[in-house]
Amino acid sequence: MLKKLILAAPLAAMLAVPSVEAAEKIKVGIVLTLTTPASIMGKQMKAAYEVAYDHLGGKMGGKELELIFEDDGLKPNIGKQKTEKLVKKDKVDFLTGYIWSHVLGASAPVALKAGKIFVSANAGHSLYAGKKCHKNFFNAAWENSQNSMAMGTMLNQRGVKNLYILSLNYAAGKQMVTGVERTFKGNVVGKDLVPTSHKDWSAEIAKVKAAKPDGVFVFYPGSWGLAFFTQYKQAGLDKTTPLYSVFSVDGANLPVYQKRKMKHMIGTFNTMFWAPDLDNAVNKRFVADFAKKYKGQIPSHYAAQAYDSLMLIAAGVKAAGGDAKNTDAVRKGMEEADFGSVRGKIKFGKNHFPIQNFYARQVINKNGQWQLSVRQTVVEDHAPVMSNECKL
């Protein structure tokens, strides 16, 4: 008997220690793209999560917080593997991050099946805003077509009558076009969707010149934007035709445009739910602390979304009294979303996508640093169009 007890004691101690620790700590798994040329966004988002961590004092609902970062390498299968690893091996309580719709599409079911709460910090998969909405799925960014719908409205407000549309020929690229066409009231005088392997727009730019529109709408994120905007200027179009863009000119790539001296980007307009100079106390603190953490840079909207994602989770945990395992209480707290958001205020629809304002933003040169500045509110309290398809 005694012998058994002596043997059992260390065994019990061994078992007990990690389980106590697991109960004490709240773990958040974060999947981002931290390699490949797309890592410009991912690295900013990582820094923003760290700023949010600091602002939370490294705690959620009074318990110690641990962030575990993983890299998806821009591949759905790797994103899925990393999600499985976070769920099974690290036993995280929440999953967030996810920049790409196709990575999210492969990964979210893994987390949701395991009963975890999943917060997309960027990918605005339309299906999850409508038919595939899920009680444990939140999005702290937007639905894919929302921003270009705001752009269409802004073009109406700015009196653009004839528009030429340029985008990329893949799912998100088409959703951007659908969005702008849904709200834009003038004529679409031309439209080209180019393959993603495309880096030379000579043919399309000649067509734009011949069509003589009074505005060009583009969706060319990342390195496509860099190449396209260069050629736009070389063709002399920057002097005749204003550029309007979505997800192509942002805080992540403006420093690159500035480094390459692409001065014609100054003054161009785009739309977004947020800007670094959006006037509220939380945003001011976030922008200032982000610059301290990340090379003196001004955060992009990607970073803002990442910050809000972690704050949203924190609001849920706080409402549940620190019990992250009580998913119902956490979810209820997240739905109420009573926290300081960089957006000023934030509220969620029944599909758990934000209902939010969209702003016209213009590129300015302020104190030698190119940045985006809010010009006016384009739409207020905008919800994804497919919200009604959600049966929650």
Add this chain to the structure above:
Amino acid sequence: MNYTLLAEQFFNGFQLGIILFLVAAGLTLIFGIMDLVNLAHGTLYMFGAFFASTLVAVTDSLVLGMILALPVMLAAGLLLEFSILRTLYERNHLDQVLATFGLILFFNELFLIVWGPEGTGINLPPYLTGTITLPGGITVPEYRMVIIASGLLVALLLYVLVSKTRVGMLIRAGASNREMVGALGINIKLLFTLVFGLGAVLAGFAGMIITPITQADSGMGESILILAFVVIVIGGIGSIKGAFIAAILTGLIDTMGRSFIDVALLQIMDTVAAETAGPAISSMMIYILMAIILAIKPSGLFPPKGA
């Protein structure tokens, strides 16, 4: 029909053809003479873009930077051939594909680490940023004209080299019958090294002259590589003349497809269907061309004699 637009698109297609020719010329020689499937040929194009970007930034001169980048490209090509590719000549095509694919991954990642995810680029000096207006109101960016002119010059030099010099004679002989050239006592190893170095310089030159337009990023070589393979298959593997004609043809057809297919489709179908089919068909055009040519002439338009 808008003739100004048609003429502008002709220039654009021609310019794309010139770039494709510069990449395909080296590829077709390396494949045709050395029987080496070099998937990393696009990587050499990327080398040119990044080396020239850095040298232009250092020297603060577009012309000087690009001229200095040429010997660097030659050295890089020779080094690559000497250190790695030389061991692959005796292997079968599958081994070559695997090894050169490995080189692509290695260099893409290396360039990402060295130059960062945002890549690099070249800013055009003010004297090249304008547009040229030709008779009839046709406007072409000055720099695209420079690409066309310099590409044609290189094509001319290559023609002289291949058809008028002793080295060129050996290259042509190598493309027709490799074993016989070796049996006649020609130093085939040296010839291979020279051909690879020449191919590297040509691909690098294409990469550097396109960079002011497309900018340079890691992985830029892969999309051009696919097009270059289409070109050499159409032109006939091992033939410089075939590569030139096929490259111009491919450039023109691709550009014209992107320009006019959607308009043409609108005549026969409704807007939604035309908008869906347009981009799909225009990006298929060159592959359709390749399929047609392969069906009629399986060894390409201008197969080297004896091959």
